[in-house]
Amino acid sequence: MPEDEKNPARQIITDYARDHFRYFRTTEGTVYAQKNGHPVARPIRSQGATGSHRQELMVGLFHDGYGSFNGSALKEALDLIEALALSQDVQATYIRVAPGFDGATWLDLGRDDGQSVRIHPTGWDIRIPDPREVSWRRTQLTGELPLPEKDTDGKGIDALMRLCNYANVESECLAIAWLIGCLEPSVPVPAPFLTGPQGAGKSTAARMLMRIIEGMSSDLRRAPKDEENLITAVAAGWVTALDNLSHLTPDLSDLMCCIVTGAESIKRALFTDGDVVRSRYRRPLLLTGIDVGVIRPDLAERLLTLRLERPRVRRTEAELWAEFEQVLPLILGSLLDLTVKVRATQANIPSDLRMADFAHLCAQLDAAKGFGVLNAYRATLDELNDDVIEGDLLAQTVLKHAESLNPGAEVRMTSTEWLHAITQLYTGDDFRTVPKGWPTTGKVFSDRLKRLQPTLAARGVLVDWGRTKAARYIEMTLPTAPPPGEQQTAF
Secondary structure, X not given: OOHHHHOOHHHHHHHHHXXXXXXXXXXXXXXXXXXXXXXXXXXXXXXXXOOOHHHHHHHHHHHOOOOOOOHHHHHHHHHHHHHHHOOOOEOOOEOOEEEOOOOOEEEEOOOXXXXXXXXXXXXXXXXXXXXXXXXEEOOOOOOOOOOOOOOOOOHHHHHHXXXXXXXXXXXXXXXXXXXXXXXXXXXXXXXXXXXXXXXXXXXXXXXXXXXXXXXXXXXXXXXOOOHHHHHHXXXXXXXXXXXXXXXXXXXXXXXXXXXXXXXXXXXXXXXOOOOEEEEEEOOOEEEEOOOOOOOOHHHHOOEEEEEEOOOOOOOOHHHHHHHHHHHHHHHHHHHHHHHHHHHOOOOOOOOOOOOHHHHHHHHHHHHHHOOOHHHHHHHHHHHHHHHHHHOOHHHHHHHHHHOOOOOOOEEEEOHHHHHHHHHHHXXXXXXXXXOOOOOOOHHHHHHHHHHHHHHHHHOOOXXXXXXXXXXXXXXXXXXXXXXOOOOOOOO
């Protein structure tokens, strides 16, 4: 009997797997497999439509003349491989964008051959990354991108702006800054909110922005009904685009804040009693809508308003998307050229904005191209603060009270005393009824004020909390005007 036939099937599978694949585990303990020299990693236990390592292994064995094997042999071999891989090096997997060596970042083009874009301050090029530097994870949401064109001289950015209906130059510049931010895995970027009248092409513009990063197969989606479904969708892709929002519930608003700046979700693993599954996510988010109603202050600091106008000339969907697909390699090449130039440019980091990384990117873009993006970003934040104030009667009343304060004076009262004073100011002499949702206790008033603190500070009203031996207090201050030429900083 030949020696090969004496070996059990599981041993043949195991030897073949260790010769042709590299195995590693993530920090969460999930074991992945990579073909030798190929950057795409597949979980060995997945049976999804994107392909599992089990399927990959079966095809390789069949094509290389080893034949087909029954399920028990494959299971036993994969059990052994998984156990052995748990003692191997730990390596992270990435979707679409990943950090690399020597200050570089990578963009996954979603191609079967593994070709990706390496972006560095000295330039960008197309190559297959070393699997030990980058491990790509693919899902059904990972679309294929075309090979970007070289030496575009900015023509791709011009082509993109011709296809969209942005109402002003500021919105165009902010859209470009957001796209550059999407190519940096370590930088949280604010969520663009594309707004404008009916028929302004908000959904079309959002699709274009998304498809530059995610490929032509990507599309917008409705906001899921529950948190778990949204987190699952966010974790499976890079850019998440929610279309036609008309109302933001408090839970959805808080979840969007987590998506933009990063959070973690933990749930029980299926078919276990005590094991858990961790889902970490921080993703670029994109929103469209005419009006989402009242915006909470913490979300307002994470939004980026992009205004569109109705086009003068209408085009068919087929004509528009045919042109977009044709110029997509040019657009992507121009975006990469601009990204390289921005990363090579030095600029001061603005210290007065919450999304400091994105503000720094805007400052770099201004230094590289002179677009005035940072001022446009400040202006859109100022408009969003106006929206927060217009939608919150408590904020309006506190600002009205602040008008009576002397500049530089510090007014201290307990939260209950402040609530009484602000309520009296709202009801006035005609004793009108306070609206639904008005604070009913000092504690509720204090909590609402903490949410409004950044918005009030942007309007020159500083609020702080402290404590004496007798009681806690809230302090409100209207700062004196800064000296001429000195910019006031809002915290």
